[in-house]
Amino acid sequence: MEEVDRILIHSLRQVGTDIDEDVQSVKQFTSELIVEAVVRCLRVIDPSVSNGLSHSLPPGMSARFRLGMSLAQACQDVGFKGEIGYQTFLYSNEPEIRSLLMFLVEKLPRESAAASDQPAGKSVVLQKAIAAQIKAQLSVPWLPPSCRLPIHRKTQDYRARKKGRLQKRIEEQLRVAAQPRPDTHGATRSTSDLTELLQSFSGVSSGRDVLTKGTRFTHTEKFTFTEEPEKAAQQMAAAASALPSSHQSEEDLKALQEAELSSLQQQLQQLSVQMEEVGGDIKLLTVSIQQVSDEVNQREVSNAEKENSVKMKNQTIDLLPDAENNLLKLQSVVEASSKRVVNLASQWEKHRVPLIDEHRRLKELCSNREFESSRKLTEIKGLHEKIRQSAEEAKKKESLYKQLLTEYETLSKDVCRSAYTMRILEIVGNIKKQKEEITKILSDTKELQKEINGLTGKLDRTFAVTDELVFKDAKKDESVRKSYKYLAALHENCTQLIQTIEDTGTIMREIRDLEEQIETENGKRTVSNLEKILEDYKAIRQENSALAAKIREG
Structure with a gap:
């Protein structure tokens, strides 16, 4: 059974059961380990059957009994035919657990027996790495968002990027609105204002030199040095009129800029409204043009039909004279x-x-x-x-x-495959030898039984012949009569002796059967299970008394 237990333990580890290296036999399995192994196997065999089943024993005894009954039902659903109940998991014995685990391991899918229900290939390693990373993150204590410095820094970077994207979007909208259109009249001032505002956003003058960022007034001042003399004078005058006096403060300058920005925004909104109205008019005109073209096509078709009818009538009129x-x-x-x-x-x-x-x-x-x-x-x-x-x-x-x-x-590379192969071959050889010995014992038993039957028949025939001959002579001679009595007594004693030998063999076989039963019962851990049952009974009584106390208090 040692080799069988090793194979079972190896298969259970493959499906995810946490078995210590010290556990080398099913006899060392605890109730917790048995429940975990059965649930892991059921999840691989049929996930729908194992839904809601926990792989760990709950603390309460009533919950343990319910889990044991659910596991027994799940094992029966996947095809287990043996006797099974909650006692199989809570008060287990070695033969029952071994047969149950052997059944579950044989029911595992062949293709996924080596990897259970996990994905194949490199995804196994990736999933293990993800699980390790999640476990490491869960081990870190939780902190509120305001105390997480790296995330806080990232949120400042996000705001900066969002502000840059918003500024770029406003700049593009202003550039589109600042382009002159042939169908707009009287918007020269707003276009120039939008152009100036676009220059203030982009930081680039109307010349082809790229300037550093600054205010609208600094751009105007630098712009005067790159224009023609007359335009430079005009720009300087406009800049002088637009520049704040030395008596104005920064707050007045900000207020002036905000007022100008608000006016530009109003003008932009007006232009947007006008564009929407023009777009609506264009749509209406397109629809009306389509309707007119349809009417023209219909009238052309009707005119062609009328022309054909007129030609036929003209030909008929020509033939009337x-x-x-x-x-x-x-x-x-x-x-x-x-x-x-x-x-x-x-x-x-x-x-x-x-x-x-x-x-x-x-x-x-x-x-x-x-x-x-x-x-x-x-x-x-x-x-x-x-x-x-x-x-x-x-x-x-x-x-x-x-x-x-x-x-x-x-x-580990220190394990040689040839050692396992030799071990398997040795096991197979031992099994063959055992089969040969069993076959030889069975053949010897049959030969002995045949020999016993032959000797018994020969003895019966010999006694019958001797009895008949002695009985004939006993009628004539007194001494022969005594010999006949002794012969009858000897035959009866031999019969009793043979019966005693047969009874002794039967008793010896019963003794061996009883010894095997004793070993089986010892393997069932009856005493320890009884002690465990008593402890569980006491725990249930305590739970019941606690519940009754809560009910009385409520």
Whole structure:
């Protein structure tokens, strides 16, 4: 059982069960470890069955009983046929737990038995790294946002970036609004103001030199040195009129700038309203033009129809003066047309029959080709499906290979595979030897039974013959009569002796069975389970008394 337990423990560790290195046998499993192992296996076998099942025992006894019953029901749902209940998990014994774990390990999916329900390939390592990072973050104590200095610094950077994006957006809107339009009149002043405000936002003068950032007045002052003399004088005069006096304070300057900004914003809003109104007028004009074009097309079609009708009426009017001759001509034309139609019908009948036969032949050939093409299409679809399945299987095997390669790299290299192989071969050899010995013992037993049956039959026949011969002589001789009595007594004693030997063998077999039962009962840990049951009973009584006290207090 040691090898079986090692395989079980290895498989349970693969599905995520936390088993200490000291645990080497199922006999060392505690109730907590048994519950965790069963829940982990159920989550891999059928996640829908294990929904709501905790892999750790709750502190309360009533909750433990409910969890044990839920686990027993879940194991029965996945196909376990043995006897199982809450006592299997709370008051376990070694044989029952071993059989249950063997069943669950055999039910694990083969493709994911090495990695349970986790994704394959490098994603396993990534998921473990993510879990480790989350665990590390959870171990850090929580701090309010105001006390997190790095995040606070990031929030200052975010505000700066947001302010820059907002300023750039306003600059683009002002640049669009500052462009002159042919259909706007009387907006020269607002356009110039918007241009000046755009220059104040962008920090670039109307010349082609890029200037450093500054106020509108510094740009105006620097702009005077790059213009022509007359324009420079005008700009200097405007700057002089716009510059604040030495008696004005910074607050007055800010107020002046805010007033100018508000006026520009109002003008911008007015321009936006005007643009929306013009856009609406354009839409209305487009709709009306479309309607007019539709009406023109309809009238052109009606005019063409009327022209055709007028031409027909004119031709009819031209034929009215010589109506009789025209009727005779029309009748001759109709007769000739009818004869031509009959002739054409006869000719068509001659050509129609072979054409119909050819059509039928081609139709049958087309249907055969369609059937053949549909069959080939079905085969192609089947091949595509096989290719897709093969590709999916190849991907799964590739991911499994990567995962196994990753696990192989993580395993300790001091363990030699040949040692495990030799150990497995030794186990297989021992099993073969045991089978051979069992077969030899069974054959020896059969031979002995045959020999015993033969000797018993021979003894019975010998006694019958001897009894008959001695009985004949006993009628004549007294000494022979005594010999017959001794023979009968000897036969009876031998029979009793044989029966005693058989009874002794039966008793020895019963003794061996009882010893095995004793070992089985010792493995069930009956005494420890009884002690545990008593402790749980006391805990339940305490819980009940506590609940009753709470009810009385309430």
